[in-house]
Amino acid sequence: MDPEAAKYIGAGIATLGMAGAALGVSSIFSNFLTGALRNPSAAPSQVGNLIFGFAVTEALGIFSFLVALILLFVV
Amino acid sequence: MAGTDPIHQFVIYDIFKLFTIGGDGTEGSGTDIAFTNSALFMVLTVATVCLFMLLAPRKAAIVPGRLQLSAELLYEFIANMLRSSAGTEGMRFFPFVFSLFAFVLVANLFGMVPYFFTVTSHIIVTFALAMLVITVVLVYGFMRHGVKFLKLFAPAGIPTPILFIVVPIEIVSFLSRPVSLSVRLFGNILAGHITLKVFTGFVVTMGAAGFLGWLGALLPLTMGVALTALEFLVAAVQAYVFAVLTSMYLNDAVHPSH
Numbered sequence: 629m630d631p632e633a634a635k636y637i638g639a640g641i642a643t644l645g646m647a648g649a650a651l652g653v654s655s656i657f658s659n660f661l662t663g664a665l666r667n668p669s670a671a672p673s674q675v676g677n678l679i680f681g682f683a684v685t686e687a688l689g690i691f692s693f694l695v696a697l698i699l700l701f702v703v
Numbered sequence: 704m705a706g707t708d709p710i711h712q713f714v715i716y717d718i719f720k721l722f723t724i725g726g727d728g729t730e731g732s733g734t735d736i737a738f739t740n741s742a743l744f745m746v747l748t749v750a751t752v753c754l755f756m757l758l759a760p761r762k763a764a765i766v767p768g769r770l771q772l773s774a775e776l777l778y779e780f781i782a783n784m785l786r787s788s789a790g791t792e793g794m795r796f797f798p799f800v801f802s803l804f805a806f807v808l809v810a811n812l813f814g815m816v817p818y819f820f821t822v823t824s825h826i827i828v829t830f831a832l833a834m835l836v837i838t839v840v841l842v843y844g845f846m847r848h849g850v851k852f853l854k855l856f857a858p859a860g861i862p863t864p865i866l867f868i869v870v871p872i873e874i875v876s877f878l879s880r881p882v883s884l885s886v887r888l889f890g891n892i893l894a895g896h897i898t899l900k901v902f903t904g905f906v907v908t909m910g911a912a913g914f915l916g917w918l919g920a921l922l923p924l925t926m927g928v929a930l931t932a933l934e935f936l937v938a939a940v941q942a943y944v945f946a947v948l949t950s951m952y953l954n955d956a957v958h959p960s961h
Contacts, residue, residue: 676784683944687887694890697897701710 635699642696649689656681709900713824713893715739740820741828744813748822751813752805777805781946788950792957799839800953803832804946811892811938815931824892826885833885836949844956855959884948891941895934903927 660678664671717737726733759774767775781801785793807823814821822828844852856873857866905923909916 679940680944680947683887683940684948687883687890690890690894691886693894694886697894 635703639696639699642692642699645692645695646689649686649692652685652688653682656685709897709904712896712900713821715741715825718743741822741825744810744820744822745828748806748809748813752802752809756805784947785950785953788947789954789957793950793953796839796950796953800946800949803836803949804942807832807888807945808939808942811942812935814892814896815934815938821892821896823888824896826889829885829889830881832888832945833881836884836952837881840952840956843953844959847956848959852956852959855955859960880948880952884945888941888945891937895930895937899927899930899934902930 656678660671660674663674717735717739720735720737723733723735756774759770762768763771778801781804782794782797785797785800789796810822813819814824844855856870856877858869858873861869902923906920906927909920909923912919
């Protein structure tokens, strides 16, 4: 297989990793909302943890996007 | 498609050459040390942060004006975050964490200005910052606790047979910290800027196609506006996450047994 074609196919497959990251991020926010609706007065104190958990989980989705970008533009 | 190439925005070029290390004096040998566009924006970032923090307490009042209030909010935000992550002994790292947060935040925000270069979109910059953090953690941990710092890898209350599995896992997870810290910031900023460039490139491409093209170009333009807003959010959140993770790693150095 021609390396150009392999690069594009590889980049496409690499984007499948974002499915896991999407599930992770939605899990964080849905659990936060569940907790916030049960205990609304405690919700603002946890927004810091929410943003932090979101960023750390999203990083993994970005890592897979990064692999796709490296395959397209760097290799 | 050369004008809408999404990688061209990340090219580093020399503004003026400083000196050459190694080599034998002929053209092209050795390593040139030059003042690059990346260096220019790093200097601008540091100058902006210093200027802001120096100008804000002028005319300091008990009831603060806007500038003083914003500087105090920034200070309090990082101080509270560091105190809650690393405790009162961790507060000795406050200048370090504040400088990191301010540098990453302003560098990310400068990248959002058109035609400015994004310093943190290069892995070498974010890797240098992450290695700085891990070096501070290791050096302070060993200076303060000596060899007992290695108890970090053997959390309390684990039965001995499982320890043989847990300790290598803890060591590997510690070694992955600089990698994840640097790649998280680098990947977020790089991916965001490339996506923005690709979508706005679509506006240009569709705009070249006559009247229907102009109508159609409104869609990627709207997407571009939404992405710019997202990029501002990501710039701030990634700076915050870098600072929070630094505080947590410093907490491991200050109180090694978790």
